[in-house]
Amino acid sequence: xxxxxxxxxxxxGQPNHPYMIDSNNGKAEFLCPAVTVQxxxxxxxxxxxxxxxxxxxGQGKRIHGEIYKVDEKMLKYLDWFEKVPTMYxxxxxxxxxxxxxxxxxxxxxxxxxxxxxxxxxxxPDWPSLPTYDNYDANGDHGxxxxxxxxxx
Ligand code: PCA
Numbered sequence: 001x002x003x004x005x006x007x008x009x010x011x012x013g014q015p016n017h018p019y020m021i022d023s024n025n026g027k028a029e030f031l032c033p034a035v036t037v038q039x040x041x042x043x044x045x046x047x048x049x050x051x052x053x054x055x056x057x058g059q060g061k062r063i064h065g066e067i068y069k070v071d072e073k074m075l076k077y078l079d080w081f082e083k084v085p086t087m088y089x090x091x092x093x094x095x096x097x098x099x100x101x102x103x104x105x106x107x108x109x110x111x112x113x114x115x116x117x118x119x120x121x122x123x124p125d126w127p128s129l130p131t132y133d134n135y136d137a138n139g140d141h142g143x144x145x146x147x148x149x150x151x152x
Contacts (some may be wrong), residue, residue: 001069001070001071001073002071003068003069003095003112003115004068005044005065005066005095005115005116006068007049007063007064008042008051008052008053008135009137009145012030012066014135015147016148016151017078019077020074021030022059025074026072026075026076027071027074028070028074029070030067031067031068032066032067032097032100033064033065033103034066034067034096034097034112035062035063035095036062036065036093037096037145038057038092039058039059040053040054040055040057040058040060040061041059041126042054042061042128042132043124044135044141044143047145047146048145048151049144049146050136052118052119052126053118053119054122055091055114055119056127057088059127060131061133065134067095067097067114068130076116078080078117080108082123085120086120088117088118088119089118089119090115090116090121091115092114093113093116094109094112094113094148095111097110097111
């Protein structure tokens with residue numbers, strides 16, 4: 001099993017979450033909410049208003065998201081879904097657990113590592129875009145996420 005931290009469209013209540021809970025794609029079990037130990041710029045970019053974590057530690061904000069335990073099949077599926085390695089890359093990030101999970105013996109405040117889909121390449125202006133600490137497709141930013149099937 002692998003741990004993966006999701007911060008964008010894959011979170012609960014966000015547009016791509018259904019792909020994570022579709023058992024045809026593999027297994028994913030929600031573990032706990034978490035926040036990155038370091039700051040990163042989380043930006044909304046491209047004409048489709050996609051969400052990207054730029055691998056520039058120390059800039060931006062500490063990012064809130066969710067940790068899942070996934071099997072090999074789901075990890076491979078998500079790599080394909082996130083277009084690794086062209087669009088996103090799968091890197092490792094340090095996280096602070098926000099809520100306890102009995103089974104995993106995680107306690108609030110404990111530090112763990114998980115995979116994260118950070119951005120492979122980005123436009124020069126992306127680091128100066130507004131940054132967020134907790135992505136919501138329907139947030140005040142008003143930047144409407146364009147689902148995969150509607151992209152041209
Ligand atoms: N999906 C992945 C990376 C960005 C996105 O929209 C996630 O939620 O973590």
